[in-house]
Amino acid sequence: MDTYNDEVYGRARVKGNAELDAYYEKLGKLDAGALWTVANDIEPWEPRPNSVPMLWKYDELRPLVMDATTLVTPEQAGRRVVYLINKKRADVKAACGWLFSGLQVTLPGESTPAHRHRASALRFIMEGSGGYTIVDGHKISLEVNDFVITPNSAWHEHGVEKEGKTCIWQDGLDIPLVNALEANDYAVLPESGQKQLFPTDYSPSMYAGSGLIPADPQWNKPYSPLFRYSWKSTYAALLKAAEVSPGSPFDGIILHYSNPLTGGPVMQTMAASMQLLRPSEHTKAHKHTGSVVYQCAKGSGYSVINGKRFNWKERDIFCVPSWHYHEHANNSETEDACLFSFNDFPTISKLGLYQEKVYPGTNGFQPIEEE
């Protein structure tokens, strides 16, 4: 929409000639270059995204995810995960920007090896029952639409109780980012795994007190002491908020999963939110730096991302890359729709790189491109 002119004062406007070519060659031999030959490229007028918007339909993916249960075991695979590949980020194994995402499937009675890595992880439970995770000695039980964190360098392992039902959850990790920053590492525990150091669900029992927190002088970690945010209290909070708030023009009723000791995001590099679109709600378009991966947790609708429409229903996953205009719509005139999402806003914000821009069109909605 904006037009920029690289011929203005303040941009690199050097015309090539033979003398310069000879000069550039001499520079190259010294492992150097002339900034003006690349300046306009590495200093774009606006943020330049490296991913494309995509949608993964659960109807299509789920059978393949289930196939994995007959092909490999967690013991062989480390984790039995089908991961999502952004068409422009296959080289770094990212679903969007520097975010990894995958679908992990675990059969009743199975459990994964215990390991840890510098990368941070989060999970959003899609189906099944009796799932659990063990994070630094905390065993946490999981139900559908629960959100759970396994922070950077925390020992973790997962499983499904024998009497449970096959669980599928979405993993979100910052592995691509941590590799890009040359900082990932990995360690394993023996097959015996972690010792459970706390009663099951200690963390959510102590820290999900609606504004009350325990006197816990030991907590000095850089992430939330609340490891699980249950769907039950999350959805109740959304409904409560919808009673009194008009919501955000761009997101409807949106709540952020929060570290109750800081009010900040749950982990150092990634944040997560749950939003509710009221019946027939259609939000306005805006764009911002930072990448977002969404999963529809309830209902159905569509999003328009840089002019392209993506239809989604429960369990579908889609992504909005950095600096892409996006708006969301709830299809139903009677039911609400809920979108879970995770993002790299903490990374972007801490580094001073967050900005947003409201879509300048007259009514705030993008025209939808013909396919």
Add this chain to the structure above:
Amino acid sequence: MDTYNDEVYGRARVKGNAELDAYYEKLGKLDAGALWTVANDIEPWEPRPNSVPMLWKYDELRPLVMDATTLVTPEQAGRRVVYLINKKRADVKAACGWLFSGLQVTLPGESTPAHRHRASALRFIMEGSGGYTIVDGHKISLEVNDFVITPNSAWHEHGVEKEGKTCIWQDGLDIPLVNALEANDYAVLPESGQKQLFPTDYSPSMYAGSGLIPADPQWNKPYSPLFRYSWKSTYAALLKAAEVSPGSPFDGIILHYSNPLTGGPVMQTMAASMQLLRPSEHTKAHKHTGSVVYQCAKGSGYSVINGKRFNWKERDIFCVPSWHYHEHANNSETEDACLFSFNDFPTISKLGLYQEKVYPGTNGFQPIEEE
């Protein structure tokens, strides 16, 4: 228990004589003095409390509180409050240390003038229904055992709906502290009072989400955006915590009312907590700097404060002054007991003045003095 000797090296040990007396007189004329004549007094070996422990029985106070409804109106009195006087702090109108406390009574259909002051206030609801407070345009509904804040310099007014029942609540304020620090002020609004700027219960609807918080870029106040902590969720949180935690040796299961954006106390000068003593629980004794005013919110029991026993039951109020050993006991073998309390720990801690000491007796309990 500790013995200290003012004759040791490092204490003021100057013997008086006539020459010194003459010298002191000369100093006095210049508005000066010799430090060594007062040093041992103003530099005590251990913290020196200025209050005494006290208990106010609700059975005794309630009739007088009700009498006030026939004697004065809120319009005449500003607020119809009976305040509690520590025997050693009558000069500063404090219930304990620098904390003010009173019982406010409001009849159905009554409301108070809207005002504000630099001092901070909190309320704990004791009886009645249909009570409400309006804080900076936020109308908040109140039920028994709810905890609500009206922070420093926020406009506030209270009332009881016409269809409600007479409400009594405990007020807690730092008025004595703020006066001692020469900083209190006061302002009034006309009789029309505040305009309600938000839907009723906006604040608890948005911020009591068990770890989820709204995207609210406007909040830049130095106190909690969560104005009411309901008894329902507070008691549920205590029971949850009791399932997984052994609790504190000194306080049983204790949770702090917390600013969800910081994990810190609800206001800048005062904090508040709710604790649950399990059936027959008798906590160990310790002492600390800072003053605490308690109200029994549920059940009955007793506390031993510097060797003196104070029996309490629902709605009784008592105080533990700074640096007094104290322990709490639940009388019942079957029911839990709950103690609400507020304190000046934020003040004490921010100034680097908090310390505590475990009671050194063999089993951790104090011997009880005969009356």
Add this chain to the structure above:
Amino acid sequence: MDTYNDEVYGRARVKGNAELDAYYEKLGKLDAGALWTVANDIEPWEPRPNSVPMLWKYDELRPLVMDATTLVTPEQAGRRVVYLINKKRADVKAACGWLFSGLQVTLPGESTPAHRHRASALRFIMEGSGGYTIVDGHKISLEVNDFVITPNSAWHEHGVEKEGKTCIWQDGLDIPLVNALEANDYAVLPESGQKQLFPTDYSPSMYAGSGLIPADPQWNKPYSPLFRYSWKSTYAALLKAAEVSPGSPFDGIILHYSNPLTGGPVMQTMAASMQLLRPSEHTKAHKHTGSVVYQCAKGSGYSVINGKRFNWKERDIFCVPSWHYHEHANNSETEDACLFSFNDFPTISKLGLYQEKVYPGTNGFQPIEEE
């Protein structure tokens, strides 16, 4: 200047009668009172100061301070200090508000016992040479107009080298505040004193680097790691600032002694500043909450405090109580004048109690009362 009316809606306006008197008596027996009988007093319209402005002339005090060297030894007195008494704060031994101040004198070769207390201390060197302080194992050398801190609960002792000259310095402490908050304590070391743990002047050598700080992972104290701010660099900084800044209308060129790791005040309860009044500069009047004790470090001039003029010259000490209008003037048309000051602003600000008000008179100056 402001007029307030206690007969307005929102203030306590209950007229007395016999029935009420009987009621108050009944309340008194239960250690309770009616708030409306005291409300207007404990909730003043504006901050109500408890101190009066005062000035102590060094010409008068110095001879008495020197007399102390013949009357008591540091070994007998603990510290050989003449302390300053505000006429309205003699009960709490304060020079102003809750701040203690005194003049300490030490002869060459003398040293004080090593001790510590919860109260915080600071010193401003007035005369002499070869003075030093030892704070938590750090030996710090002192010169005239240097500012040095001995923070809360840090072991400290002072002395003058044998080859030095008799030292007099001003002590500033928050003893009255810490006693009022029931939190002071005291401990002594044996006569052998502290062991020097760091090379002399380690702290200023490492931390006074004009924006450069050492990699010192050990520092986790709630106060500045920079223990001494030398007059040489302080005065140089004032002159630099005066070259480029118009200064503050109320304070001229003013710089705050700062914790280089936080940008905040040097200690948790007290802050200190140095200001320079340019030749003939006369600042505008304002008032604020918080108490300030000044010492003239250079030059001469006068201050007008709530309409009263106080003339000062080098080494004179004066105080500005909370919520008193004040303005400062440099007498000289050719020389600058410098005022050192310390205050309780950190206490006041952390508790949300700071406010200020510009003098509303037409030209910003107060009329001076006739004596």
Add this chain to the structure above:
Amino acid sequence: MDTYNDEVYGRARVKGNAELDAYYEKLGKLDAGALWTVANDIEPWEPRPNSVPMLWKYDELRPLVMDATTLVTPEQAGRRVVYLINKKRADVKAACGWLFSGLQVTLPGESTPAHRHRASALRFIMEGSGGYTIVDGHKISLEVNDFVITPNSAWHEHGVEKEGKTCIWQDGLDIPLVNALEANDYAVLPESGQKQLFPTDYSPSMYAGSGLIPADPQWNKPYSPLFRYSWKSTYAALLKAAEVSPGSPFDGIILHYSNPLTGGPVMQTMAASMQLLRPSEHTKAHKHTGSVVYQCAKGSGYSVINGKRFNWKERDIFCVPSWHYHEHANNSETEDACLFSFNDFPTISKLGLYQEKVYPGTNGFQPIEEE
């Protein structure tokens, strides 16, 4: 040195077969993949660097940098900069990791267009006189070995006064990082450039006060208000520190350029340090995450980086990539040597990704590889 085995429990150990190949192909069609085929690669046991250590000799580069003055003008080039290319990072124009570095040359009387970008920049002055930069209306004068910042999104332009001498300085920017995070932007001002809003050198005059800071309520930027750190005070601080400190085993006497309001790094993404190696000092080897670009500011010596020796003297530039062992040695037995460096530690640390490891060899030094 460490050996890791990908055949252990907890690593992906799935053997390939035709059935799996068919499965992978089906996944690929849905833009998905099997994590276990890439897991061991994207989850390395230890941080995996993407750059190689390199050294750029000023003797070689300087003539080409000077040649640029005859080939292009700042007006044509935007900025007349020769940039340094890491052999493994040519694709992102980085000197090391995600850090850009270049040498900018400006003739007397020249100035650059005023522009701004989301990327942050810093400069270290190598030669010349009369150089200046204008940052958000602050004109700052520059001398050799001064360090100056032009933070993210601050308007900036540079120049050399007509009576000055040709200036060369090293630029350091996080352009590669900000592009990788899809967040860079750019804007230009007209040829008239910025208006100078403050007296020249206002910032260093106000904020380089050795622990004293101005009362400047306006400062709300996420970077240091101190824009220039002069060599004079930096070198004096190093000498002071060397008098009292043994220094770091890995870095000798090292000081960090610091934001005086936070004690933290000067900008949000990059930090900078100056270190002094005493005569004949040879530091021990360690490695850490994060990338560092060095310039020798004084003296000569060599560094051993992952076993390879790099000799440097004044003005040479070299880099230490993430997770490379490195040690530094001063060649001279009589003169000290100083290394300026900048790095991305703030980025790495805020994201929870910093770790370090001491070289485990017996004496702490690496064996040097034969070329």
